[in-house]
Amino acid sequence: xxxxxxxxxxxAGGDDGTVTLRMSWWGSDSRHQLTQExxxxxxxxxxxxxxxxxxxxxxxxxxxLATSAAGNNIPDVMQHDTRYVREYADRGALxxxxxxxxxxLDTARLDPAVLxxxxxDGATYAIPTGINAYTIVADPKIxxxxxxxxxxxxxxxxxxxxxxxxxxxxNTPNNIYGTQDxxxxxxxxxxxxxxxxxxxxxEDGELGFSDETLAEWFRIVIKSRDRKAEPxxxxxxxxxxxxxxxxxxxxNKGAMGSWWSNELPTLTSSTGHELKLLRFPGExxxxxxxxxxxxxxxxxxxxRSEHPEEAATFINWLVNSPEAAEIQLSDRxxxxxxxxxxxxxxxxxxxxxQAGEFLKEIGPDLTDPPPLPPPGAGEVxxxxxxxNEQVLFGQLTPDQAAQRFREQASAAIG
Amino acid sequence: MLVTDEPxxxxxxxxxxTRRTRRWPFRPNLPSLGEGKVAYLFLTPWFLGLLLIxxxxxxxxxxxxxxxxxxxxxxxxTGGDNYERMLSDPRFxxxxxxxFTYVFVSVPLQLAFALALALVLDKGVRGLAxxxxxxxxxxxxxxxxxxxxxxxxxxxxxxxxxxxxxAIGFDNLxxxxxxxxxxxxxLIVLNVWTFGAPMVIFLAGLRQIPRMYYEAASVDGAGRLRxxxxxxxxxxxxxxxxxxxxxxxxxxxxxxQSFIVSGGTGGPADSTLFYTxxxxxxxxxxxxxxxxxxxxxxxxxIVGGLTAVNFLASKYWVFYGDD
Numbered sequence: 001x002x003x004x005x006x007x008x009x010x011x012a013g014g015d016d017g018t019v020t021l022r023m024s025w026w027g028s029d030s031r032h033q034l035t036q037e038x039x040x041x042x043x044x045x046x047x048x049x050x051x052x053x054x055x056x057x058x059x060x061x062x063x064x065l066a067t068s069a070a071g072n073n074i075p076d077v078m079q080h081d082t083r084y085v086r087e088y089a090d091r092g093a094l095x096x097x098x099x100x101x102x103x104x105l106d107t108a109r110l111d112p113a114v115l116x117x118x119x120x121d122g123a124t125y126a127i128p129t130g131i132n133a134y135t136i137v138a139d140p141k142i143x144x145x146x147x148x149x150x151x152x153x154x155x156x157x158x159x160x161x162x163x164x165x166x167x168x169x170x171n172t173p174n175n176i177y178g179t180q181d182x183x184x185x186x187x188x189x190x191x192x193x194x195x196x197x198x199x200x201x202x203e204d205g206e207l208g209f210s211d212e213t214l215a216e217w218f219r220i221v222i223k224s225r226d227r228k229a230e231p232x233x234x235x236x237x238x239x240x241x242x243x244x245x246x247x248x249x250x251x252n253k254g255a256m257g258s259w260w261s262n263e264l265p266t267l268t269s270s271t272g273h274e275l276k277l278l279r280f281p282g283e284x285x286x287x288x289x290x291x292x293x294x295x296x297x298x299x300x301x302x303x304r305s306e307h308p309e310e311a312a313t314f315i316n317w318l319v320n321s322p323e324a325a326e327i328q329l330s331d332r333x334x335x336x337x338x339x340x341x342x343x344x345x346x347x348x349x350x351x352x353x354q355a356g357e358f359l360k361e362i363g364p365d366l367t368d369p370p371p372l373p374p375p376g377a378g379e380v381x382x383x384x385x386x387x388n389e390q391v392l393f394g395q396l397t398p399d400q401a402a403q404r405f406r407e408q409a410s411a412a413i414g
Numbered sequence: 415m416l417v418t419d420e421p422x423x424x425x426x427x428x429x430x431x432t433r434r435t436r437r438w439p440f441r442p443n444l445p446s447l448g449e450g451k452v453a454y455l456f457l458t459p460w461f462l463g464l465l466l467i468x469x470x471x472x473x474x475x476x477x478x479x480x481x482x483x484x485x486x487x488x489x490x491x492t493g494g495d496n497y498e499r500m501l502s503d504p505r506f507x508x509x510x511x512x513x514f515t516y517v518f519v520s521v522p523l524q525l526a527f528a529l530a531l532a533l534v535l536d537k538g539v540r541g542l543a544x545x546x547x548x549x550x551x552x553x554x555x556x557x558x559x560x561x562x563x564x565x566x567x568x569x570x571x572x573x574x575x576x577x578x579x580x581a582i583g584f585d586n587l588x589x590x591x592x593x594x595x596x597x598x599x600x601l602i603v604l605n606v607w608t609f610g611a612p613m614v615i616f617l618a619g620l621r622q623i624p625r626m627y628y629e630a631a632s633v634d635g636a637g638r639l640r641x642x643x644x645x646x647x648x649x650x651x652x653x654x655x656x657x658x659x660x661x662x663x664x665x666x667x668x669x670x671q672s673f674i675v676s677g678g679t680g681g682p683a684d685s686t687l688f689y690t691x692x693x694x695x696x697x698x699x700x701x702x703x704x705x706x707x708x709x710x711x712x713x714x715x716i717v718g719g720l721t722a723v724n725f726l727a728s729k730y731w732v733f734y735g736d737d
Contacts, residue, residue: 059678063698070485070703087701091486234589234682235571241592241677379700382679389683393594412700 017048019307021314024054025079026061028266030331037327042317049310051077062378069093076305077314079332080126080298085118086205087375088300089125095301096123100312106320109337117295117369127315128295130333132262133359133366134187135291136161136278137247139271142255146171153278158220161256161281165229168255178229180248180257181236181392183221186384187294188258191280192217194290194367205374207409211402218391218398225392233392240385249275261355262296262333268351275351277358283365291362292369296333334359376413383408479708484701496708506709508684509692512598516688517665520605525657528609532616533646546617549610556608562674566591569600591675594685601671601686612657619653620646648733655732659724666717669694689713 025035032055039051054075056064062084068074074093088094101107101124107115111131118126136153143150146168151160165178182188190200192213199208224230231239231248239246244263248254250270259267261277268275283289299318301311318324325340330352335341345356373380387405390396396404454461479496481489500506535545555561568574571589579587590596627645636644647654669690672680680687680695693713697706 066485066698066701087484088486091484093486232588234592237592237682238571238589241679375701382695382699385679386681386684389594389681393683395594395683 018050019048019310020050020052021077021305021307021310022052022054022075023077023314024056024061024065024075026056026058027079027331031055034327034331038318038324041323041327042314045317045323046313049314051314072304074302074304076302076307076311078300078302079129080300082117082295082298082372083377083381085126085298085300086120086372087378089120089123090375093303094125095303095305095308095311096125097127097301097312097315098122098124100309100316104309104312105316109339110319111336111338113368114293114295114336117372118298118300120372126298126300127319128298128333128336129319130262130296130330130335131293131359132260132296132333132355133291133293133362134191134258134280135261135358136256136280137249137259137264137267138256138276138278139249139252139254139273140276141271141273142168142172142176142252145176146255148255150276151278153281153283155284156281157285158281162220162223162227162229165224165256166227169228169230175253177231177248177254178256179224180239180254181221181224181230181388182258183218183388183391184236184240184385185258186381188280189214189217189384190370191290192220192282194292194370195280195282195286195288196290197287199370200380201370201373201377201413203371205413207406207413211399211406214402214405215398218388218401221388221391222398233389236392237389245270260294260296261359262330264355265330265349265351274354277355279362279365289365289367292366293359293363294369295336330355374413376409379412380409383412475707475710478704479711481704483704483707485697485703486701489704492704496705497712499705500708500712505684505687505692509680509687509689512680512685512687513666513668513689515598516602516605516668517662520602521658521661521665523602524606524609524661525612525654527606528611528613528657529616529650529654531609532613532620533642535613535617536620546614550614551610553608553610556604557670559670559674561604562671565600565604565671566675569596592682594683597676597682597685601668601675604671605665605668612661615653615657616650619650623649651732652734655724655728659721662720662724663717666690666713666720 023039025031027035035055036053039053043049043051065074065078065084069088074088080088085094097105105127107127110127114128114131115124118124118128138150140150148164148168148171151164156164161179168178169176186200193200193209196209196213198210198213202208225233225236230236231254239248244250244259244266247257247259247267247270249257249259250267252271256278258280264275264277280291283291299315301308301315305311319335319337320340322340322343325335325337325344326347328335329344329348334356335344341356345353348356383405387396387401387408391398391401478489480491480493482492482495483489531549535542535549539545552561566573569590570576571587571592573589575590576584576587588596590600623646627649628641631641631645667690668688672686672688672691673694676682676686676691678691678695678699680691689709690713693706693709696702696709
């Protein structure tokens with residue numbers, strides 16, 4: 001038994017005085033490759049530190065991290081997400097990095113508004129990797145095919161969005177649609193709630209929107225379904241489950257969809273032609289703008305790491321080293337280090353540059369990013385997905401779904 | 415059959431075995447170890463496995479089911495809260511509904527299929543060995559990730575089924591795995607498709623029935639159906655019972671198929687939210703291991719209860735031929 005336990009014990013230092021850090025991330029194949037390049041470059045610069053990589057896709061990542069947390073065995077350095085930082089931080093699993101700022105971890109050049117999204121009660125548990133925004137991605141080619149003008153995204157309303165999408169479905173062959181269903185991901189609703197002066201979560205970690213606003217959101221989904229702006233429900237379910245690889249805009253089967261700005265390169269390379277980023281509908285038509293710079297993801301360290309100093313050194317290198325920035329470019333969002341953001345801008349591939357330009361352009365109109373959501377936010381995304389399906393298949397009315405959401409989400413974050 | 419045989423075997427065989435062992439030239443020099451003790455020695459690896467890998471976690475989960483345990487922090491004792499919470503949890507009831515529907519529809523269908531095929535093969539088909547293997551194959555594959563992925567493709571909006579139906583003129587077909595009304599049905603079909611394991615057992619059972627009964631019956635003028643009802647069914651009933659118990663338990667434990675086909679969500683709209691999948695979501699996805707442990711114990715009680723009912727009911731229809 002003793003043997004089994006110690007074998008699970010994980011990473012102690014090597015016998016030759018080198019330190020081994022485990023590092024985990026989620027992502028696609030291209031991210032796995034470039035992260036390996038990052039590791040190689042870091043190791044070359046820091047001969048005393050060896051990095052052991054662990055990587056998976058998004059869903060498996062969280063199941064796996066939770067399980068290792070149960071075994072007190074989470075990696076020394078982890079890629080993290082807004083939905084889960086507090087889950088881990090509140091339960092003492094994450095290292096308070098403030099102790100290492102600024103000596104080991106230099107935050108002087110990190111975008112302060114975004115940096116603060118990694119803080120809980122004055123402690124810094126996570127350093128954002130970069131920024132992106134939740135946007136509407138449009139395919140100009142399909143617009144052209146349908147004989148529809150690209151909308152003016154500075155003024156378009158939610159009605160315009162549905163009208164345009166419905167017209168595109170009408171004017172194109174059977175298997176091409178105006179838009180992919182945008183109700184599955186809770187971030188879409190978050191933007192909508194912010195446009196109404198509300199929020200997904202308040203500063204105190206409560207639900208921050210009214211039932212009526214959410215019901216209104218579900219009504220948009222139903223309208224989009226009924227006017228055939230989007231495919232029939234079963235196809236919407238399948239397309240959503242297929243992720244970014246099966247996006248309607250990526251597979252030339254749809255004119256629009258809601259995606260993160262750093263997903264533009266993937267979408268562009270699968271369509272084979274240039275796509276366009278648009279602001280969310282209603283940004284100027286509703287009470288206020290709802291879009292925001294989101295920390296694309298975070299770097300966090302384990303509170304049980306045997307080598308916290310080295311973990312902080314590694315995170316510092318990941319966000320502040322020009323070499324690291326040149327390797328990752330915008331894969332983990334446009335760098336949070338504002339100096340490096342400028343520096344790599346010209347080196348970005350065409351779609352990345354386009355995404356960068358877009359982020360710059362909308363910057364002045366954006367509102368401050370929301371605070372870190374409370375523990376349980378990860379479950380809230382599942383609840384939204386499930387209720388959106390029930391709404392699409394007509395099992396719940398928008399009002400019923402809004403009420404269910406409140407009940408289930410309150411229980412999840414309670 | 416089992417009940418009467420068992421007491422006889424142990425009472426006769428040990429002396430035989432002991433004599434044999436004493437003559438064995440390389441007997442290890444452990445005079446104090448009797449036959450039973452040697453057996454225990456050989457059983458140790460299995461026993462340790464049971465203790466550490468099965469029994470330990472079972473007891474741990476019994477404790478955790480009375481706690482609030484987020485996986486990350488330490489468990490906190492909450493008494494019966496988790497069990498109480500189930501009563502007001504709509505997704506718990508949804509998962510029960512899905513699982514019971516699945517068990518009560520797919521198990522009888524699967525057994526009927528298996529028995530029918532076994533009867534056909536028992537009549538002496540040329541190349542029996544080939545068919546037996548061919549039909550058994552899905553049982554080996556059915557619970558695998560690969561087949562679940564295949565299933566998602568076949569029954570998808572643009573899958574094999576819809577392409578075929580489309581070619582013969584059907585239009586506007588739904589995606590079978592992605593429509594709440596049909597999604598569970600596709601998983602039931604998948605389970606029925608894995609009828610090979612019970613079929614092989616049925617086939618062995620059919621071979622045990624002495625041919626002379628059938629000969630006697632046909633001399634007396636009994637037709638095929640009569641023979642099936644009065645000879646085959648009663649003599650096969652212990653085998654049917656065995657298959658029924660086994661397949662029911664395994665149907666309750668179904669996880670992989672719905673996890674893969676629905677991408678772990680139990681969707682669309684919770685229509686394939688199997689009990690085990692919900693348990694997994696709570697425990698590993700939503701930091702709710704205490705509640706998940708309570709769910710596991712309730713499942714154990716349900717399966718145990720149903721198996722007990724099965725055994726009690728078996729007195730009335732299972733015929734062991736010796737009572």
